[in-house]
Amino acid sequence: MIDTLRLTAEEAKGLLERGEISGAELFAAYRAAIEERDEELHCYLHVCDDPGGDGLPIALKDVIGTKGIPTTAGSRILERYVPVYDSTVVERLKSHGLRVLGKTNTDEFAMGSSTENSAFGPSHNPWDPSRVPGGSGGGSAAAVSAGLAPWALGSDTGGSIKQPSALCGNVGLRPTYGTVSRYGIVAFASSLDQVGPVARTVRDCAFLYAIIAGRDECDTTTVELPQPVELPEVDDLRGLRVGVPKELNETEGIEPGVSEAVRAAIARLEELGAEVGECSLPLSVEYGMACYYLITPAEASSNLARYDGVRYGHRADAAERLEMYERTRDEGFGDEPKRRIMVGTYALSAGYYDAYYGQAQKVRTVIKREHDALFETFDALVSPTSPTVAFPLGARTADPIAMYLSDLLTIPSCMAGLPGLSIPCGLSDGLPVGLQLIGPQFAENTLFRIGHALEQSIGFDPVPERLRS
Amino acid sequence: MAIDRDQLLHVAHLARLELREDEIERLEGQLNDILEAVSKVSQLDLSDVPPTSHPLEVANVWADDEPRPCLPVEEALANAPERDGDFFKVPPGGTA
Numbered sequence: 001m002i003d004t005l006r007l008t009a010e011e012a013k014g015l016l017e018r019g020e021i022s023g024a025e026l027f028a029a030y031r032a033a034i035e036e037r038d039e040e041l042h043c044y045l046h047v048c049d050d051p052g053g054d055g056l057p058i059a060l061k062d063v064i065g066t067k068g069i070p071t072t073a074g075s076r077i078l079e080r081y082v083p084v085y086d087s088t089v090v091e092r093l094k095s096h097g098l099r100v101l102g103k104t105n106t107d108e109f110a111m112g113s114s115t116e117n118s119a120f121g122p123s124h125n126p127w128d129p130s131r132v133p134g135g136s137g138g139g140s141a142a143a144v145s146a147g148l149a150p151w152a153l154g155s156d157t158g159g160s161i162k163q164p165s166a167l168c169g170n171v172g173l174r175p176t177y178g179t180v181s182r183y184g185i186v187a188f189a190s191s192l193d194q195v196g197p198v199a200r201t202v203r204d205c206a207f208l209y210a211i212i213a214g215r216d217e218c219d220t221t222t223v224e225l226p227q228p229v230e231l232p233e234v235d236d237l238r239g240l241r242v243g244v245p246k247e248l249n250e251t252e253g254i255e256p257g258v259s260e261a262v263r264a265a266i267a268r269l270e271e272l273g274a275e276v277g278e279c280s281l282p283l284s285v286e287y288g289m290a291c292y293y294l295i296t297p298a299e300a301s302s303n304l305a306r307y308d309g310v311r312y313g314h315r316a317d318a319a320e321r322l323e324m325y326e327r328t329r330d331e332g333f334g335d336e337p338k339r340r341i342m343v344g345t346y347a348l349s350a351g352y353y354d355a356y357y358g359q360a361q362k363v364r365t366v367i368k369r370e371h372d373a374l375f376e377t378f379d380a381l382v383s384p385t386s387p388t389v390a391f392p393l394g395a396r397t398a399d400p401i402a403m404y405l406s407d408l409l410t411i412p413s414c415m416a417g418l419p420g421l422s423i424p425c426g427l428s429d430g431l432p433v434g435l436q437l438i439g440p441q442f443a444e445n446t447l448f449r450i451g452h453a454l455e456q457s458i459g460f461d462p463v464p465e466r467l468r469s
Numbered sequence: 470m471a472i473d474r475d476q477l478l479h480v481a482h483l484a485r486l487e488l489r490e491d492e493i494e495r496l497e498g499q500l501n502d503i504l505e506a507v508s509k510v511s512q513l514d515l516s517d518v519p520p521t522s523h524p525l526e527v528a529n530v531w532a533d534d535e536p537r538p539c540l541p542v543e544e545a546l547a548n549a550p551e552r553d554g555d556f557f558k559v560p561p562g563g564t565a
Contacts, residue, residue, distance in 0.1 A: 177524045191522060341484045343500060345483050346504070415524070416524060
């Protein structure tokens with residue numbers, strides 16, 4: 001009997017290599033778990049048949065293009081879209097023998113923090129189905145948490161890997177900008193979008209990152225990793241300096257239970273030998289949100305211009321071409337993409353460009369400089385990933401700005417192109433609390449090392465309490 | 470800087486979005502809330518700060534000018550809402 005709730009990818013790999021289970025049995029075990037639990041959780045938008053082979057199964061956020069497998073980005077406008085090519089990350093997974101289990105739910109075009117913006121209905125948090133799994137990659141995070149996949153890929157623009165990982169009790173990595181190809185990924189905001197792993201352990205996360213990272217000639221923003229990925233093994237953190245940015249740890253809106261769990265984990269960092277010191281990001285947190293919600297809608301309004309009903313995707317009935325474009329986009333896009341297209345188009349329009357988009361790009365420089373300065377003193381920074389634990393479905397849907405604040409703590413480092421790792425550090429009111437580690441560009445190995453040591457020390461049980469037998 | 474109904478309709482046209490009446494009413498309030506929140510960026514005097522358009526310092530990425538296999542026509546047209554032989558077909562006219 002394969003217990004998909006507890007099995008890590010590393011353990012599954014061992015079972016396969018030692019011939020203790022077959023590839024078919026492993027895939028079937030996840031399919032059975034999906035049968036059993038996904039009706040309630042709605043992690044998947046599409047489930048695949050076993051393509052054969054003996055590699056590990058993996059779930060993919062539905063913004064990741066897969067040849068012959070529907071890829072909707074959570075949107076009606078792509079409801080019947082079936083890509084004719086694989087994205088580069090999928091090619092890399094397949095070249096390692098990995099098998100696609102299915103496509104996971106996401107806020108429409110990865111715009112959101114709860115999956116409630118999915119055109120196909122929200123996913124539910126495995127720890128408490130009346131609550132959201134976070135977003136936009138809530139389907140991937142909930143699937144890993146509920147044993148419906150050993151690991152998954154997500155995509156992150158301002159927190160869409162880290163925040164759902166935090167809310168579901170997983171490990172999630174937003175890699176350094178430029179280390180993972182976006183070729184074949186549905187684009188949202190191209191100067192921020194990154195693909196990254198969601199897993200049950202830091203080692204699994206590092207292993208999956210090693211598979212997908214590296215230069216791809218089809219995405220000219222990508223670079224080779226300066227050092228190969230190291231799977232973390234050591235449990236002590238001597239010689240490492242970890243900064244605690246005051247604003248990321250004390251800002252208004254962080255729940256007391258979240259602060260408490262993160263503070264306890266920071267104390268463990270010291271016990272493990274790290275040097276911990278206070279520091280400050282005075283402008284990054286205060287201006288990060290405003291900056292992000294100008295730059296990303298601007299880029300999204302441009303990226304989403306391609307959905308015009310001509311080459312693929314939904315087309316509305318209309319006698320004239322202009323009417324066809326406008327009606328196709330009205331029928332195909334949900335409220336959140338429309339809001340962002342409108343804000344972005346406005347921010348880029350004549351007369352407003354300098355005051356909005358141009359100014360936001362300068363704020364971005366300020367944010368990057370503030371972080372760079374801290375990395376002269378520290379190897380990594382630590383804070384809560386999300387100000388709150390998983391919130392009830394519907395709690396933030398009426399107020400876009402309340403929803404935007406879900407990503408307050410993840411946004412600044414994303415703007416600076418920095419890698420961030422979220423690991424579970426405890427429970428608050430029975431729900432997982434995520435801790436984020438931020439490093440300088442290309443410092444994934446440092447984040448894995450700290451994350452692994454902390455994970456061993458904390459001993460968090462990633463299986464949702466209600467699913468433990 | 471508040472956005473009024475006329476501006477909203479102008480922006481919607483620029484974005485090729487035909488908005489329904491109920492959407493226009495809802496969006497007017499929401500866009501003004503969002504624009505007020507993001508206008509915070511103008512509080513900072515950044516006249517001597519250069520803009521960041523890309524977080525990595527890479528520039529001039531060159532590729533050899535060599536042909537590679539591309540999508541066959543049938544595959545490129547596989548998702549077309551409407552086609553005419555080897556072409557995407559669209560409705561006629563309009564000013565767009």
